[in-house]
Amino acid sequence: MKPIVAISTPPGIGAIALIRLSGEGVFSIAQKVILAKKPLTAYRPRTVHYAKFIDPETKEEIDDGLFWTFRAPSSYTGEDMVELTCHGGRIVSKLVLEAFIKAGASLAEPGEFTKRAFLNGKLDLVRARGVLDIIEAKTRKGVHLARRKLDGLVSKKLERIEDRLLEILKNIEASINFAEDVDEIEIHQIKRELEEVLEEMDRFIEDGKAGRAYLFGAKVAIIGRPNVGKSTLFNALLGKERAIVTEIPGTTRDVISEEIILDGLPVKLLDTAGLRETSDVVEKIGVEFAKKTAEEADLAILVVDATQPDFDDEEQFLKDFDQPMIIVVNKIDLTDNRLPEIPDFMKKFVVIGVSAKDGTGVAELRQLLADELHTIFNPETGIILSDIELSKALMLRIEIAEGLDRLNQGLPIDIVSDHLMRATAKLREMLGHGELSDEILNRIFADFCIGK
The missing domain is CATH 1.20.120.430 (tRNA modification GTPase MnmE domain 2)
Known part of the structure; x- marks a missing residue:
């Protein structure tokens, strides 16, 4: 296949940048830029050497760094390859890249090195996708699962x-x-x-x-009547002020989302509009969207007010709700940290008391959320x-x-x-x-x- 080249490290300022080449004739192309002491084919593969890098047309020195070679089929792509490091930065790595293009290499397409690995039988399609999953993983557990995929x-x-x-x-x-x-x-x-x-x-x-x-994140929806402290709890779980908190019912009308990490699991936390009958057209749309969000979530947090132990609205809502759920009794700072009597229809769910305002029970809720989500999404069997x-x-x-x-x-x-x-x-x-x-x-x- 034609020789290709690309910078493999992210753009921006850094100590070094990694550039890789692959394909037919890469050694002769790289030789025009890498000012080595002997032909690149004379170096033992997978050994590191120092050289200066020059412009193949002007012979002007661009930078210096380290290089090493791979012989087909013993390389990532299954082809002859050359990799090198130069100084990182916004300009210098681009100048070295341009030098290789002047010498005859083509700029690689996105994923082309892994695509060649697949075409040359180094990876099947599932394992090739595992490479991208490792790159996109946000947590240690995500990396672990992606690594298992890459390993076959x-x-x-x-x-x-x-x-x-x-x-x-x-x-x-x-x-x-x-x-x-x-x-x-x-x-x-x-x-x-x-x-x-x-x-x-x-x-x-x-x-x-x-x-x-573990790669794309679990969805957790916070639902409940207006003014039970959903947005305060949302902010408390995030550890920062993200949602607007007021005493006015119906303040939250749209779904607000933020991502947190709970015990190695990315979680998209969703703060929804208060569940109530309303004549306000915009708020009514928000209420319906809140119900839909809760139904589509992996886990729901139903927030109730410890100072208002009349749970008729919650009973009506839960009648047709079959998603995994945790019931959070909020504002226990106003009841001397005591929970109200829990009605029978709530007893099939895990119930925890918190004060989102002063933080009581929030750490325990985070751990409970993590435990429940790990039960739903088992990392030991997950792929x-x-x-x-x-x-x-x-x-x-x-x-x-x-x-x-x-x-x-x-x-x-x-x-x-x-x-x-x-x-x-x-x-x-x-x-x-x-x-x-x-x-x-x-x-x-x-x-x-x-x-x-």
């Missing part, structure tokens, strides 16, 4: 499902070819194996949803799936489920085979096995940064 854990799970589907397809093909010899026992065995694969696929999807929270990967996994599951359904209906076995063939094709597409168009590949790697 997710790919192995998919390959195991693929192997089981292919074995089932082999048995089905045998059943089709030797239909007169197939008995009910063999059909029952195929059903049982399909049920097991479907269960494995369900676990894969649930683990994927759990792992996504990270991108939006595209999750969508394909769901489509794959549909094909398996429909194949099993057709089998249970007693339809011809070749119809079942068609569904499983489509499922296998979708699975191979997830892994990047088989032919993928340039358009699909470009879309996948477009989210990557230049230089990776």
Whole structure:
């Protein structure tokens, strides 16, 4: 492939900048810029050396630094590669980059180095996406899950499902070819194996949803009647003033969001409008949006007022609410830190007393939130799936489920085979096995940064 070059470190001022080249003829191109004591091909790969970097046209010295080489296929991309460090800064690294372009290299597209690693068989498509997940991870746990993906854990799970589907397809093909010899026992065995694969696929999807929270964040909605202290609690959990707090009911009309980290889990905290009947058109929209936000959240915090233990409105709201929830009894500083009598309909939820105003119980609430979210999103079994990967996994599951359904209906076995063939094709597409168009590949790697 044509030689490419890019700066791999972020733009701005820093001690050093990393520049990498990959592709056919990179050693001769790099030789025009790197003023080394001998030809680059004479240096032992993966050893570090000092050199000055020059403009290939004017021979003017630009900078100096360290360089090292990789020989195909023992490199990140599977091609010949050269990497070097020069001084960091807004200008000097760009001048070195321009020098390599003058020498014959092309500027790399976003994600092109990892795309080449995939095309050259160094990574499958799932592991390649793991590279981006590591870059985008915001917490230690997110990095850990992304690292497991890059190391092949997710790919192995998919390959195991693929192997089981292919074995089932082999048995089905045998059943089709030797239909007169197939008995009910063999059909029952195929059903049982399909049920097991479907269960494995369900676990894969649930683990994927759990792992996504550690990369993209979990959503926690704070809901409740007006003036129960939702915005004060929102600010207390953030540790800063973000939402406007007043004594006027209906102050918060739109959803306000901020991100916090709770025990290694990114959490998008959502402060919503007060739940009440209102004639104000704008506030009414805010109330409906608050209900919708709560229903779509991973966990809800229902805030109630310790000084107003009439919970009829909350009972009405919770009647049709089935999301995980914590009930926070706020303003216990006004009741000598005592909780009111908790009605039966609330007892199925975790209840905690706090004073958002003076901070009593806020630290305990943070820990409770973390514990509840870790229960919902288990980091031990979680795997990270991108939006595209999750969508394909769901489509794959549909094909398996429909194949099993057709089998249970007693339809011809070749119809079942068609569904499983489509499922296998979708699975191979997830892994990047088989032919993928340039358009699909470009879309996948477009989210990557230049230089990776």
